Amino acid sequence: MTQEEFKILFDKHFDSIRNYIFYRSGNEELATDIAQESFMKIWEKDLIYNEKPIKSLLYKISNDIFISKYRREKVELKYLTKLEPSVNNHSPEKQLQYKELKDTYESALANLSEKQRVVFLMSRNEGLKYQEIADRLELSVKAVEKRMSHALSYLRNALGK
Template structure:
């Protein structure tokens, strides 16, 4: 599909597709997002068919995406509205143990050597991969791995000793 043909298809059918989705669901923002995604998928497929078939395919893609999003929302709603599990109540002893462990963890982090703490927190709190940490700190990946190993070993020792 040529760029000009796609632009023409987009210009002539975007509003109609968005309105179709809006009337089916009633959310203008969702309708706009799905319509844009449908056009993007059609462009990525680069299907060489007559315009009538491309329009049909466009509507099918949009309808399938809408149904998929609605199903996902239903699953999320069921998950969020389910009653809490009463069998997993925390005893006062478990809560006290957790608080003590948290205090020891925070103390161990403060006492941990800075080079290890920096790598550990970038990995755990910032969810960075080792290669990303290596790039930010201008280190080799092996150096990051070693610092992380040492940090975990330090924490393990600090948390298991009383």
């Protein structure tokens, strides 16, 4: 496809592709980005100019990009809601208790020795097994167990449990 043919295609169909995505997403900026990305993919494919099949392909590509972005956004949102428990639907007392507990936990975590904190966070945040932690830190599994035991004991005491 020549530059002239591509320009004609772009001028003729850009607004309709953008509107199609805008109607699906309700986000004008996202719709513009996806429409531009779709045209870039068509340009990169260096197809023989035939308007009807290329127009259909543009809609297909833009739809696929939109679905991909939507799924990625859904995964990100799910991760973020897991990361920070929602306290908005709780009473002010519960929110205050949560904040105080979180502050106490963060303070206690900061007071752990660096070695204990690293082992604890690798286990809890990354979900690593003791053997995996030992391999990464080049320690014995017993050393990891000992650090974890001390960290858990300290945190239990600090959190009053």
